[in-house]
Amino acid sequence: MAADLWTSVVSLAGVALGGGLTALAQRATQRSAERVEERRQTVATTESRRAEQIDVLKEFVSCAQAAERAAYRRPDPWGDDEDGWMTETGPVMTALWTASGNVTLLCDEALREPVRTYGHALNAAVWRDIGDVEVNEHLEEAKTAFMNAARASLAGA
Template identity: 70%
Template sequence: MAGELWVSAFSLAGVALGGALTAFTQRAAQRSADRAEERRRSAATAETRRAEQVQAIQEFLACAQLAERAAYSRPEPWGADEDGWMTEAQAVMTKLWTADRGVVLLCDPALEAPARAYGRALNQAVWRETGDVEVNEHLEEHKDAFMIAARSSLART
């Protein structure tokens, strides 16, 4: 009878040890799966965030191009098409400032100052507040600074 008790005790201990090892293995596997899922989610979030940043920069550049075109096409004061141009230029500049806010909201903070400076330079070019400086000369430095900052920002993401 005592031998049977030892066998039962060993069997019970074996079952308990097996159950504990199974639970430990399952817990370790679940934690590993959770970490892998978290890495996948983080990567997906980073990918989505980068796509949003690229879109914001592209939108800003598209609006900047429209503003530059408006600066080059400005009619002489009191010209025949000044009212139509003025309405269009105001709409373009509103789009540019909205796109600028998208860059500030979604992109690296280091991109805010170059975007704002480029936007101000475009605003000055559109409204002929550049003195005797040609549009392209006035914009070149600011455009280049923005492009360098945008590339650097996207390289970090």
């Protein structure tokens, strides 16, 4: 009788131990799966954020090019809305400042000053607030600083 009792106790202890180890293994597997999912979500968020930043930078560069073209097309001497230049240029500059705000909002803080400086340089070039300096000469330093900062920002993202 004692042997039967010990057999039952050992069997019950084995079942309890096996159940405990199974529960522990399932818990460890679940935690591991949760960590993998968190990492996957972090990577997906980072990739999405980077794509968003690239889109915003592309938009700003496109608007900057349109503003630069407007600066080169500006009639000289400037007076009335000759050939619709001013009518066309107003929305171009509005788009530039909107794109500038988007870069400031969504991109690295290191881009804030180069974007602002480049935007102001473009604004001065468009409205001929640059004296006798050529447009490309006036824009060169600010444009280069912006492009370098954008590349550095994207490399670090």
